[in-house]
Amino acid sequence: QQQVKQSPQSLIVQKGGISIINCAYENTAFDYFPWYQQFPGKGPALLIAIRPDVSEKKEGRFTISFNKSAKQFSLHIMDSQPGDSATYFCAASMFGPYTGTASKLTFGTGTRLQVTL
Amino acid sequence: NAGVTQTPKFRVLKTGQSMTLLCAQDMNHEYMYWYRQDPGMGLRLIHYSVGEGTTAKGEVPDGYNVSRLKKQNFLLGLESAAPSQTSVYFCASSYSYGTPRYEQYFGPGTRLTVT
Numbered sequence: 246q247q248q249v250k251q252s253p254q255s256l257i258v259q260k261g262g263i264s265i266i267n268c269a270y271e272n273t274a275f276d277y278f279p280w281y282q283q284f285p286g287k288g289p290a291l292l293i294a295i296r297p298d299v300s301e302k303k304e305g306r307f308t309i310s311f312n313k314s315a316k317q318f319s320l321h322i323m324d325s326q327p328g329d330s331a332t333y334f335c336a337a338s339m340f341g342p343y344t345g346t347a348s349k350l351t352f353g354t355g356t357r358l359q360v361t362l
Numbered sequence: 363n364a365g366v367t368q369t370p371k372f373r374v375l376k377t378g379q380s381m382t383l384l385c386a387q388d389m390n391h392e393y394m395y396w397y398r399q400d401p402g403m404g405l406r407l408i409h410y411s412v413g414e415g416t417t418a419k420g421e422v423p424d425g426y427n428v429s430r431l432k433k434q435n436f437l438l439g440l441e442s443a444a445p446s447q448t449s450v451y452f453c454a455s456s457y458s459y460g461t462p463r464y465e466q467y468f469g470p471g472t473r474l475t476v477t
Contacts, residue, residue, distance in 0.1 A: 254402070279465075288366070288452050288468030289405070334404060349395075349420065350466065352404040 248272050249337050251353030258360050264322035266356045268335035271316065275337040279350070280309065280320050283332045292333070293320070325360045332357045364388055366469035368453050374475045375443045383438040383472050385453030392458035394436040395420075395466065396428060398449040405452065411436055412458070443476045450474070 250269045258264045268278075279294035295302045295309045295318065302309045308321040322329055335353040369384045385394065392413055397405040407420030409428040417428045425447060427439045436455075440447060450473050454466040 251404075281468075286470075288454075288470050290468065291465045294465075349407055349410065350405075351421075352406070354402055354404040 248351045249335060249353045251335050251356060253356060254354070255357045256359070258322075258325045258358065260325065260327060260360055260362050262325050262360075264320075264325045264329065264358055264360070266320045266333055266335070266358070267317065268319065268337075268353050269315075269317045270337045270351075272337070272339075272351075273316070274339050275351075277338045278309070278311065278318050279336050280307075281334045281336060281352075283334065283355075285331075289334060322358075325358075327360045327362060330358055330360050366453055366455055366467050368451075368469040368472050370472060371470070372473050374477065375440075376477055377444060379443050380439070380441050381443065381474075382440075383451055383453075383474075385436045385438070385455075385469060386434055387436075387453075387455040387467070388434065389455060389467065390433070391455035391467070392433075393456045394430065395454040395456075396426070396436065396438045397452045397454065398422065398447075399452060399471075400449050408438065408451075443474075445476045448474060448476045 248271050252267050280292045281289035282292040283289040293304050293307050297313050306323045311318045333356045336350040338350045366387045395410040396408040399405050406422045408426050411417045411430040414433045429437045450471045452471050453469040456466045
């Protein structure tokens with residue numbers, strides 16, 4: 246059972262445009278929502294993350310919007326650049342940092358973003 | 363500081379052969395993870411470890427075994443490889459608690475083909 250659903254599977258955006266990737270989760274116990282960026286031939290790397298106590302987090306051109314009641318969150322890439330062309334994964338976990346247990350990430354299926362000139 | 367390294371980068375196995383994938387991290391992280399990445403399925407957790415000498419099953423553990431004899435190393439073993447284990451395998455590590463210290467750091471991956 247897929248607990249984190251991601252869409253679209255692929256996305257083509259022109260340079261300077263806005264890229265939007267959406268994720269929906271089912272487990273209401275999730276309380277940590279990171280986005281990872283992966284370039285071809287490389288491992289994923291953390292891009293930005295949010296906790297559910299805020300509805301939006303912005304870091305440079307990247308913004309996470311979070312809707313707790315709808316159990317949805319999205320990544321917005323403003324002024325998209327060719328260098329942003331990569332695969333993006335949303336993820337979710339139960340943060341539980343102080344219990345000594347590993348906070349296992351459940352990943353979405355990924356969105357392949359291509360930014361054209 | 364090399365971060366997370368994986369050995370080997372590529373490997374081709376025949377069905378029934380065995381092999382071990384090695385993951386090493388030099389960040390003194392407590393937690394380590396093994397994932398597999400398949401087209402259209404994202405990353406799925408195979409096994410993880412919360413410390414030296416401890417391991418636990420993830421989402422897709424069947425056909426794999428792991429060991430964490432040293433804090434910096436996490437080994438993934440395939441005892442009898444099957445074509446369904448053709449995948450790209452990623453190792454990751456993280457601190458045990460706290461944000462932003464919680465971030466998982468990924469290695470470059472091992473591309474395994476089982477024929």
